[in-house]
């Protein structure tokens with residue numbers, strides 16, 4: 306992977322957003338893979354600035370990595386809500402082109418195949434933004450996930466629920482299940498851009514970039530991909546050799 310060491314999150318966000326703006330200017334119908342959580346927020350911030358400066362995102366499509374199961378879409382922490390507020394509204398994307406897996410309990414057994422069908426019809430993700438969990442997950446593919454896995458329902462680890470409890474009033478409000486693109490789904494994107502900030506990500510990042518390729522470290526799947534860019538601050542890079 307190509308490693309880009311940024312001086313802070315804002316610089317990292319600007320670097321990734323500049324690259325995305327170039328893609329969108331060259332191809333207005335660029336297909337982006339978007340992530341939730343804290344990590345991509347500086348990218349969306351910088352994309353909003355690009356949009357304000359005239360880059361047209363109205364023909365861009367976006368596909369989110371994952372969604373909680375059983376949270377109403379209007380819940381402020383549903384990934385549909387987060388993607389709407391942090392990405393779609395700020396860059397002026399067309400809501401009909403922004404897709405998030407369907408975490409509704411009714412029909413959950415077909416949520417994975419429905420999302421795979423949408424992705425297949427998209428022509429493929431041009432650039433996938435990724436964060437990484439302290440467990441090494443990408444998307445919500447926790448340790449043990451197969452490198453060939455497709456979009457499906459998964460159980461969040463206790464550690465991931467604890468990590469994400471900061472977005473909720475209490476730990477017991479964090480959903481237990483999610484629908485997530487699989488590692489196999491993520492590996493189909495043409496370019497993976499993995500961002501990581503802070504000391505807490507250093508170990509999972511080093512294991513993913515330099516460690517053995519193993520399903521016990523889902524992030525290590527990036528080593529199987531021919532075009533990966535890792536954008537990190539110094540703290541997240543601190544365990545790289």
Ligand code: F6R
Pocket residue numbers: 339340341342343344345370371435436437438439442443444445
């Ligand atoms: C988000 C996602 C997760 C996060 C990861 C890191 O859609 O799939 O893999 O990227 O949990 O979360 P943050 O960025 O909040 O540290």
